[in-house]
Amino acid sequence: MEASADRRLVAGRYVLGGPLGRGGMGTVWRADDVLLHRPVAVKEVELPAGPPGADGGALRERALREARAAARLNHPGAVTLHDVVEADGRLFLVMELVASPTLQELVDRSGPLPPAAAARAGLQLVDALEA
Secondary structure (H helix, E strand, C coil), X not given: XXXXXXXXXXXXXXXXXXXXXXXXXXXXXXXXXXXXXXXXXXXEECCCCCCCCCCHHHHHHHHHHHHHHHHCCCCCCCCCEEEEEEECXXXXXXEECCCCCCHHHHHHHHCCCCHHHHHHHHHHHHHHHHC
Protein backbone atom coordinates (compact mmCIF):
# COMPACT_ATOMS: atom_id res chain seq x y z
CA MET A 1 0.00 0.00 0.00
CA GLU A 2 1.37 3.39 -0.96
CA ALA A 3 0.50 6.78 0.41
CA SER A 4 -1.97 8.84 -1.55
CA ALA A 5 -2.62 12.57 -1.42
CA ASP A 6 -4.77 12.19 1.71
CA ARG A 7 -2.61 9.50 3.43
CA ARG A 8 0.90 10.40 4.65
CA LEU A 9 3.83 8.00 4.51
CA VAL A 10 6.00 8.23 7.63
CA ALA A 11 9.59 6.94 7.67
CA GLY A 12 9.03 5.12 4.39
CA ARG A 13 7.02 2.48 6.21
CA TYR A 14 3.87 3.68 7.98
CA VAL A 15 0.89 4.94 5.98
CA LEU A 16 -1.27 7.15 8.19
CA GLY A 17 -5.03 6.78 7.83
CA GLY A 18 -7.66 8.54 9.89
CA PRO A 19 -7.17 9.93 13.39
CA LEU A 20 -8.12 7.69 16.32
CA GLY A 21 -7.80 10.41 18.94
CA ARG A 22 -6.17 13.66 19.95
CA GLY A 23 -4.68 14.73 23.24
CA GLY A 24 -2.25 17.12 24.86
CA MET A 25 0.80 15.32 23.46
CA GLY A 26 -0.40 14.79 19.90
CA THR A 27 -2.60 12.84 17.54
CA VAL A 28 -2.93 9.07 17.30
CA TRP A 29 -3.54 7.77 13.78
CA ARG A 30 -4.73 4.42 12.49
CA ALA A 31 -1.95 3.32 10.15
CA ASP A 32 -0.65 0.47 8.05
CA ASP A 33 2.86 -0.93 8.41
CA VAL A 34 3.69 -1.60 4.75
CA LEU A 35 6.75 -3.68 5.62
CA LEU A 36 5.05 -6.18 7.95
CA HIS A 37 1.55 -5.79 6.44
CA ARG A 38 -0.21 -5.12 9.72
CA PRO A 39 -2.38 -2.37 11.15
CA VAL A 40 -0.78 -0.21 13.83
CA ALA A 41 -1.49 2.95 15.78
CA VAL A 42 0.96 5.82 15.24
CA LYS A 43 1.17 8.69 17.71
CA GLU A 44 2.48 11.90 16.17
CA VAL A 45 4.07 13.58 19.17
CA GLU A 46 3.50 17.32 19.33
CA LEU A 47 6.07 18.70 21.71
CA PRO A 48 4.76 21.75 23.55
CA ALA A 49 6.28 25.06 22.62
CA GLY A 50 8.33 26.27 25.51
CA PRO A 51 9.07 29.85 26.44
CA PRO A 52 11.33 31.83 24.13
CA GLY A 53 14.82 30.37 24.23
CA ALA A 54 13.60 27.04 25.67
CA ASP A 55 15.59 23.97 24.75
CA GLY A 56 13.41 21.98 22.32
CA GLY A 57 16.03 19.24 22.40
CA ALA A 58 15.36 18.68 26.09
CA LEU A 59 11.65 18.20 25.40
CA ARG A 60 12.45 15.76 22.60
CA GLU A 61 14.84 13.84 24.86
CA ARG A 62 12.16 13.63 27.56
CA ALA A 63 9.69 12.20 25.03
CA LEU A 64 12.29 9.62 23.96
CA ARG A 65 12.95 8.64 27.61
CA GLU A 66 9.21 8.11 28.11
CA ALA A 67 9.06 6.04 24.92
CA ARG A 68 11.93 3.85 26.15
CA ALA A 69 10.11 3.31 29.45
CA ALA A 70 6.90 2.41 27.59
CA ALA A 71 8.81 -0.05 25.41
CA ARG A 72 9.86 -1.98 28.52
CA LEU A 73 6.25 -2.51 29.61
CA ASN A 74 4.83 -5.99 29.30
CA HIS A 75 1.30 -5.90 30.65
CA PRO A 76 -2.07 -6.94 29.19
CA GLY A 77 -3.47 -3.52 30.07
CA ALA A 78 -0.83 -1.58 28.13
CA VAL A 79 -0.28 -1.46 24.39
CA THR A 80 3.02 -2.67 22.97
CA LEU A 81 5.36 -0.03 21.58
CA HIS A 82 6.81 -1.37 18.32
CA ASP A 83 8.94 1.50 17.04
CA VAL A 84 9.97 5.14 17.44
CA VAL A 85 10.80 7.07 14.28
CA GLU A 86 11.60 10.63 13.38
CA ALA A 87 10.31 12.14 10.17
CA ASP A 88 9.98 15.73 9.01
CA GLY A 89 11.36 16.93 12.34
CA ARG A 90 8.63 15.14 14.30
CA LEU A 91 8.64 12.14 16.60
CA PHE A 92 6.28 9.21 15.93
CA LEU A 93 5.54 6.33 18.31
CA VAL A 94 4.35 3.18 16.56
CA MET A 95 2.16 1.01 18.75
CA GLU A 96 0.00 -2.06 18.71
CA LEU A 97 -3.46 -1.24 17.36
CA VAL A 98 -6.15 -2.45 19.74
CA ALA A 99 -9.51 -2.67 18.01
CA SER A 100 -12.04 -2.00 20.75
CA PRO A 101 -14.56 0.65 21.68
CA THR A 102 -13.55 3.49 23.96
CA LEU A 103 -15.12 3.83 27.38
CA GLN A 104 -17.08 6.81 26.04
CA GLU A 105 -18.46 4.70 23.17
CA LEU A 106 -19.50 1.97 25.63
CA VAL A 107 -21.28 4.49 27.85
CA ASP A 108 -22.96 6.17 24.86
CA ARG A 109 -24.20 2.78 23.61
CA SER A 110 -25.18 1.10 26.88
CA GLY A 111 -25.34 3.80 29.53
CA PRO A 112 -23.19 4.11 32.65
CA LEU A 113 -21.34 1.03 33.82
CA PRO A 114 -22.80 -0.81 36.80
CA PRO A 115 -20.76 -0.10 39.94
CA ALA A 116 -19.09 -3.54 40.00
CA ALA A 117 -18.01 -3.21 36.35
CA ALA A 118 -16.70 0.33 36.96
CA ALA A 119 -14.73 -0.93 39.98
CA ARG A 120 -13.22 -3.80 37.94
CA ALA A 121 -12.21 -1.37 35.17
CA GLY A 122 -10.66 0.96 37.76
CA LEU A 123 -8.67 -1.87 39.34
CA GLN A 124 -7.42 -2.98 35.92
CA LEU A 125 -6.31 0.57 35.20
CA VAL A 126 -4.49 0.82 38.53
CA ASP A 127 -2.77 -2.51 37.82
CA ALA A 128 -1.58 -1.26 34.41
CA LEU A 129 -0.37 2.04 35.90
CA GLU A 130 1.59 0.17 38.56
CA ALA A 131 3.37 -1.78 35.82
